[in-house]
Amino acid sequence: MFAQASGKAWNKDAWKKPMKAAAAAAGLPAGTVLYTLLHSTITDLVVGGLDLLTVAQLSGTCVEMIEKHYGHLRADHAAEALAKLAL
Incomplete structure (x- = not known):
């Protein structure tokens, strides 16, 4: 690219x-290496709430990889979404 x-x-x-x-x-x-910066950036994007598809596209990988390795950082996402619903 x-x-x-x-x-x-x-x-x-x-x-x-x-x-x-x-x-x-x-x-x-x-000792800073490129992988450290990549991991830190992806972590910040996921924790910051950017959708995983966009994170995957920006980092040149697939959503499945982002979910597998970083998905736990958004464990609160479903609870937050449900809390916003007016039931």
């Missing part, structure tokens, strides 16, 4: 140095 500045496709090794440089520039701990 995204290409490097050189026009080449990203691969598993191409992002390591740019990621370390970006983490250092942002003042993040030296």
Whole structure:
């Protein structure tokens, strides 16, 4: 989907140095890796209430994966929805 500045496709090794440089520039701990930022972002989006389809689309994965690994963070969602209904 995204290409490097050189026009080449990203691969598993191409992002390591740019990621370390970006983490250092942002003042993040030296051990920060891309997966940490991905997991943190997905967690924040799910806890923040963004629908799981949109989270999956933004993170380039499927709803099933988001539900499996992050769905527990929205355990209160059904209760909140029911509480809003006027029965």
